[in-house]
Amino acid sequence: MEIKLDSAGKRFQYDWIFKNLNKTISEGSALAITGSNGSGKSTLLKCVAALNPLTEGKITYTYKKQNIPESEIFNYLVISAPYMELPEEFQLSELLQFHFKFKKTVEGISFTKMMDRMYLSTHKSKPISQFSSGMKQRLKLGLCLFSDVPLILLDEPTSNLDEKGLHWYLELIGDFAKGKTVLICSNDEREYGFCQNKIHIEDYKLSQRL
Numbered sequence: 001m002e003i004k005l006d007s008a009g010k011r012f013q014y015d016w017i018f019k020n021l022n023k024t025i026s027e028g029s030a031l032a033i034t035g036s037n038g039s040g041k042s043t044l045l046k047c048v049a050a051l052n053p054l055t056e057g058k059i060t061y062t063y064k065k066q067n068i069p070e071s072e073i074f075n076y077l078v079i080s081a082p083y084m085e086l087p088e089e090f091q092l093s094e095l096l097q098f099h100f101k102f103k104k105t106v107e108g109i110s111f112t113k114m115m116d117r118m119y120l121s122t123h124k125s126k127p128i129s130q131f132s133s134g135m136k137q138r139l140k141l142g143l144c145l146f147s148d149v150p151l152i153l154l155d156e157p158t159s160n161l162d163e164k165g166l167h168w169y170l171e172l173i174g175d176f177a178k179g180k181t182v183l184i185c186s187n188d189e190r191e192y193g194f195c196q197n198k199i200h201i202e203d204y205k206l207s208q209r210l
């Protein structure tokens, strides 16, 4: 999926979070969105996911040479973020069945393989509410990367993961993100080091208030 941001700007009340953002994210590339806490990384990601409307400018999505309308973009993307809650009442096996009713799985991966890959096989019948924060994070990332969609949006992908979890995440990206467009909000180079492109959101900030 190619994403084109044209003079994109987002304002909350009197504060411009970013403005005059022009960028083309080419199909199959990975982009890191960096910036200090509260600078607007998640806000930009939510705009790309069409969860937040832009205040000005536009975003164009192109997939297989077709223009994808903003109202349909949710069919083409997955998102993992601290503010996206998992349905806590589901058991792991139920959640996989539920999620993959809406998204196709990447080719050749069964639920059993997914659980193995997330190191969650022994927790198949456990409700998500009883998962540790690291288990929940592996699950969020697994749900994203095992989905057959062209756009993957990851906000702080290794939050709650230890060193081993970081390596696990990088391997998952290496195995399942090929050919997909990936956007990562992060301030930790270890989690976005493989990205070919970077937007430092503070470069698109207006210092003055309206």
Ligand SMILES: Nc1ncnc2c1ncn2[C@@H]1O[C@H](COP(=O)(O)OP(=O)(O)OP(=O)(O)O)[C@@H](O)[C@H]1O
Pocket: 012, 013, 017, 035, 036, 037, 038, 039, 040, 041, 042, 043, 044, 185
């Ligand atoms: N719905 C909202 N209404 C008003 N202001 C908002 C809203 N969402 C975010 N903001 C403000 O926008 C700014 C950017 O927030 P955002 O969460 O995008 O930053 P961030 O770079 O992702 O931060 P962090 O690294 O801490 O996650 C903050 O000042 C925040 O308070």
